[in-house]
Amino acid sequence: MMLVLILALFGASLAKESYLKAVLRSPKETLKLYDNFKAEQHLAFDRVEDRLRFRLFRKNAEMVADENSVDEETAEFALNFFSTMTESEQISYRGLNVTGHNKNAKPALRSSGEDAAPASKLWTNEGKVTAVENQGRCGSCWTWGAVGGLETRYAEMSGVLRKFAEQEYLDCVYEGSRDGCNGGWPDDCYKYSANNGGRLASSADYAYTQRDGSCQGSRKPDAMIAAKIRGVRKVGSTEKANIEALASGSLSVAFEVTDKFQQYSKGILKDTTCTGRPNHAVTAVGYTEDYVLVKNSWGNTWGDSGYVKFARNHHNCNLWDYSSYPVLASTGASDNGGNDEATNYHADDEDDSGPAPDPDCVDSYSPCYESWCDTDWIVEDYCQKTCGNCGGNDGDCLPGTIRCDDGVCRHEHMC
Known part of the structure; x- marks a missing residue:
């Protein structure tokens, strides 16, 4: 076995x-x-x-x-879909083109700043962050970072969570000049919208395809109902300035992906292996005194259900140096389209909706596979959660499992 x-x-x-x-x-x-x-x-x-x-x-x-x-180490790492990829295949999941862009200026000293921000702000827990999706093998991270930096701020202004279209930015921002899957810059997205009446379609009307097509922006309904994008605001290149800006809404942020980052699983990451320039754009969606919460665009099977917690008081591979968000102007109109799907990720929230399994019951090795669950030693010492052994030898088994003849809770086909 x-x-x-x-x-x-x-x-x-x-x-x-x-x-x-x-x-x-x-x-x-x-x-x-x-x-x-x-x-x-x-x-x-x-x-x-x-x-x-x-x-x-x-x-x-x-x-x-x-x-x-x-x-x-305060983070955990695991094998994932990057683990058998070549370097060129891994790079296709990024797409930030930093060429020609300098770090944001450091802010002038002010008496107010981070002290005016709350100690913790997690937009995921307020229903103002959309569900995690996967950019796939198209270097379009710059569109996902830009859209992520918009959605929470639009929700704050309009009261409506809207899933905006990365595909419009992918097709239109560099129309006629280059393939957007070969990389881009988030600020160019906000400039495109500002130059086109402040518009951006919803993803429901302009679906993501993982490839750069012809621009359909003028043919798609404008989903910026309650506010228009008028420009871009850069955030000062310090952690303090980023936290202050993040207290009022999500941010488009950039950093350097490393081999260590790609295999991240959970916990607070303090990466010291980066050596170069940023190569990936993502969205900062909250913070606590210990970490900054970042939403990635690699699907919810990567990392902590699609998220990563970057350590506070650390450079985080240039995370603070290129942040921005859109300048929004209210239209005075109401967005009556209803809310789009919000993420089900709740950082550091306890689920008090009903009885829960033992919080200490986790897989002590990751990843675990169901095919290992016919080995008692593995079930009991390493893969308790995957093998449905959170009930231990006492109490009821978890839903989807039964108690086998040896007294251990497992999926039925593994008894």
């Missing part, structure tokens, strides 16, 4: 944090882990390509194991 040999080879006394390292010391078990990963990710390669993908997988697995073994 999967991983049983590891127990025999390395002993039951292995520390849980060394689990992945133990797997990687066994070529046979590493291959099994790789095969399970491909099944989970629905990947299939021919024989030649499979050798390349396996080498990439093993390299990333080693990095994940190393990072999760650092005692001082």
Whole structure:
């Protein structure tokens, strides 16, 4: 069975944090882990390509194991869909073109600033952030950062959460000059809208396609009903200035993606591996005294349900240096279109809607796969949540699981 040999080879006394390292010391078990990963990710390669993908997988697995073994690390890392990608494939999920753009100026010293902002502000918890989506293999992050920087501020002004169209920016901002999937700059989106009557379509009317097409902006309804985009405001390149601006609404922000960032899973990230310039645009959607909450555009299977928590009092790979948001002017009209879907992510909120499983019941290794759940040792020590063992040996089993003959809660087909 999967991983049983590891127990025999390395002993039951292995520390849980060394689990992945133990797997990687066994070529046979590493291959099994790789095969399970491909099944989970629905990947299939021919024989030649499979050798390349396996080498990439093993390299990333080693990095994940190393990072999760650092005692001082406050974030956790896991294998994900980036783990078998080449560098060029990974780059296609970014798209920020920083060429010709300088860091924002530092703000002048003022008596007011961050002290005037609340200690914590999480727009996700106020229903003013839309659901996480995936930009896919189109370097359009600059459109997602720009739209994210708009949505919360429009919701604050209009009282309506509107999902605006990244596709309009992708098609129209650089129409006739270059392919938007090859990169761009968020501020250019706000300038495009300002130069076209302050408009932007909704994603319902102008759906995202993962490719740059011909501009349809003039043919699509304008969803900027209660306010128009009149320009762009740059945020001073300090953490204090960013927090002050973030207290009034979301921000388009930029930073450098690293290998470590790509494998982020959860916790507070304090990345010290960055060396160059920003290459990815995202949306800052809140903060606490400990972290800044950022919404990514890589889907909700990446990171912390699509989000990352960047450590406060840290440079975060240039996170504070290129922030901006749109200048909005009220039209005096009411947006009666109703709210679009809000994110279901609630940072640091406790779900008090009803009985919940033991909060200590989590997978102590990530990722876990259901195919491992026929091994009691794995169920009990590593994959409690995935294998439906949060009920332990006492009390009721979780929904979707039953108590097997050995007393352990599992999915029925695994008894």
